[in-house]
Amino acid sequence: MSGLRGLVIKRILMGLVTIFVISFLIFVGVEALPGDLATAILGQEATPETVAAFRKELKLDLPWYERYVTWLRDFVRGELGTSLANKRPVAELITWRFANTIFLASSAAVVAVPLSIILGILAALYRNSLFDKTISMVTLSTISFPEFFVAYILIALLSVQLIIFPSISNINDQMSFVQKIHSIVLPCLTLTLVVMAHMMRQTRAAIINILASPFIEMARLKGIKRMRIIVLHAFPNALSPVINVVAINLAYLIVGVVIVEVVFVYPGLGQLLVDSVSKRDIPVVQASGLIFATVYVTLNLLADVASILTNPRMRNPK
Amino acid sequence: MAFLKLLRQSPISARIGLAMILINIVAAIFTPWIAPYTETEVVGDVWLEMSREHLLGTDHLGRDMFTRLIYGARNTIAIAFITTILSFVVGIIMGFFAATLGGWTDQILSRIIDILMAFPTLIFALMVLSVVGTSIVALIVVIALLDSTRVYRLSRAVAMDIEVMEYVEAARLRGEGIWWIMRREILPNAMPPLVAEFGLRFCFVFLFIAALSFLGLGIQPPMADWGGMVRENAGAITFGILTPLFPAGAIAFLTVGVNLIVDWFLHIASGLKD
Numbered sequence: 001m002s003g004l005r006g007l008v009i010k011r012i013l014m015g016l017v018t019i020f021v022i023s024f025l026i027f028v029g030v031e032a033l034p035g036d037l038a039t040a041i042l043g044q045e046a047t048p049e050t051v052a053a054f055r056k057e058l059k060l061d062l063p064w065y066e067r068y069v070t071w072l073r074d075f076v077r078g079e080l081g082t083s084l085a086n087k088r089p090v091a092e093l094i095t096w097r098f099a100n101t102i103f104l105a106s107s108a109a110v111v112a113v114p115l116s117i118i119l120g121i122l123a124a125l126y127r128n129s130l131f132d133k134t135i136s137m138v139t140l141s142t143i144s145f146p147e148f149f150v151a152y153i154l155i156a157l158l159s160v161q162l163i164i165f166p167s168i169s170n171i172n173d174q175m176s177f178v179q180k181i182h183s184i185v186l187p188c189l190t191l192t193l194v195v196m197a198h199m200m201r202q203t204r205a206a207i208i209n210i211l212a213s214p215f216i217e218m219a220r221l222k223g224i225k226r227m228r229i230i231v232l233h234a235f236p237n238a239l240s241p242v243i244n245v246v247a248i249n250l251a252y253l254i255v256g257v258v259i260v261e262v263v264f265v266y267p268g269l270g271q272l273l274v275d276s277v278s279k280r281d282i283p284v285v286q287a288s289g290l291i292f293a294t295v296y297v298t299l300n301l302l303a304d305v306a307s308i309l310t311n312p313r314m315r316n317p318k
Numbered sequence: 319m320a321f322l323k324l325l326r327q328s329p330i331s332a333r334i335g336l337a338m339i340l341i342n343i344v345a346a347i348f349t350p351w352i353a354p355y356t357e358t359e360v361v362g363d364v365w366l367e368m369s370r371e372h373l374l375g376t377d378h379l380g381r382d383m384f385t386r387l388i389y390g391a392r393n394t395i396a397i398a399f400i401t402t403i404l405s406f407v408v409g410i411i412m413g414f415f416a417a418t419l420g421g422w423t424d425q426i427l428s429r430i431i432d433i434l435m436a437f438p439t440l441i442f443a444l445m446v447l448s449v450v451g452t453s454i455v456a457l458i459v460v461i462a463l464l465d466s467t468r469v470y471r472l473s474r475a476v477a478m479d480i481e482v483m484e485y486v487e488a489a490r491l492r493g494e495g496i497w498w499i500m501r502r503e504i505l506p507n508a509m510p511p512l513v514a515e516f517g518l519r520f521c522f523v524f525l526f527i528a529a530l531s532f533l534g535l536g537i538q539p540p541m542a543d544w545g546g547m548v549r550e551n552a553g554a555i556t557f558g559i560l561t562p563l564f565p566a567g568a569i570a571f572l573t574v575g576v577n578l579i580v581d582w583f584l585h586i587a588s589g590l591k592d
Contacts, residue, residue, distance in 0.1 A: 018432075018433055018436045021433050022433065022436070022437050025433075025437070026445060140574075140577065140581075141570070141574055143577070144521065144570060144573035144574045144576075144577045145569075145570045145573070145574075146525050146528050146529060146532070146545075146566060146569050146570065146573075147529070148529075148532050148548055148566055149548075149563070149566035149567065149569065149570050152548070152552070152555055152562055152563055152566055153563065155555050155556075156555055156558075156560060156563065159556075160555065160556060160557075160558045161558070167555070167556055251438075254438070255438040255439075255440050255441060258440060258441075258444075258533075259529055259532065259533065262532070262533055263552070273441070273444060274444065274533050274534075274535070276448070277444050277445070277447065277448040277535060278448075278534060278535065280448055280449075282448070282449075285444070285445055285448050286445075289441050289442075289444070289445045292438060292441045293437055293438060293441060296436075296437075296438045296441075297436055297437075300436065
């Protein structure tokens, strides 16, 4: 048991190191790249005095390692600095948008995860049938489609032709929960379609893999029904790869949300990041980038820990 | 003629995929002859319906959509192709170096790559582009470097298996240099998995550039590019005009085609028989 705990702790420490190095990369990537940030923002015609004053304001006159330590310390404390574009505190810009992003991503997850597992089980149960082949074709194409293609098809069908759901997902605090859900149906559906394919195929493959084992043949010879074999005998044994692919897709969801937010003009962190990149609002870019990266690394970390815990073979690595 | 024989035995899905890719290649190569107008020429009113003069209507500035789509094929595919090649050159060289040198080189390279891969690619690209600005060169270099991490993983793993073969050892004993061994012994034997990976990576890079252009941070207008064209015409969809679906569909069309071929390739490579 201690070996298992050691393995999990080691993996968590590795995750922490990764986040730390990423924070460093974000800092270096954004601040120490060739070209002077102050001149880049102010433009070529800025006078040397304005540039110097601006550099002082951004603390660019200090050596980079001092700036890095200060930046990281402030980030952990929740002091994210002020936006260059509108002089408001970054924390104020980010907090509610991040909550919106989490709301959208988790709604998509609540729909996508059970649906893809059920479809995966059904596809394994009726494999090589018309149902299985149809699902396989559909998922193969949604994997190849860009997110915005799926999104605009949904808008054209459900928002313009049928006028059921809004094509712009604006949500605010005055709205009731049902109103909020109604306005995010289309982005939620887009994300679901995009992440479902991978999860479904993986569930199907994992179950079919298990179906070849002797204990399944035993169960079949005992005369147990196929549905029961799959749900009670095969699925629990396929849990480890399934949990893993679910966590990886949740991580993907956090990133895929950026494009979907832009399509539906959803007030989330992804939209903010894209806007700030085009405005070169560096403090906002750094903060939201680090938040996205941290969530992504954490979810991948959870995937690994879950697969260590659910897979007996992983407990004794050679 | 081995290829023709292979093609005759190919499943219908692979032939469809090949046809889809060929259409794109023809559009990309013979662009000025196929396109009825020039790339940025304004030919009529905004968002005209499909007609004989304008096969797919016009875009948000009154440029011919069909023409833009054909020019977009050339620009988008060329940039994605160059990026993928660059990513493979960098990834393969690093991967082979790590595998043949081993030891510290391998450790340091692999740890750096592990960390880069733990970072969501889109977010990383957005951050770097926010600093270096959006030019086509920056776009190609940034995406190629990010993508080369995946190529590195594969080529290192493949080269590891080849590196222990007797013929590599024989080459070493002959006193051949590391560059010669990588180029003449390892590369030819590592080709099949790398070619299949090339298709997959191309799809990924292609979708990635389309996504960045869609966000307004990739290929810049007035250059015709499918991702950017979706963005420019996005407003039309709420009026029930399907213009933005054409470039978006073109992106999907090419990726589906490449995926069908890659599926077939992997099927052959795995030695499965139906």
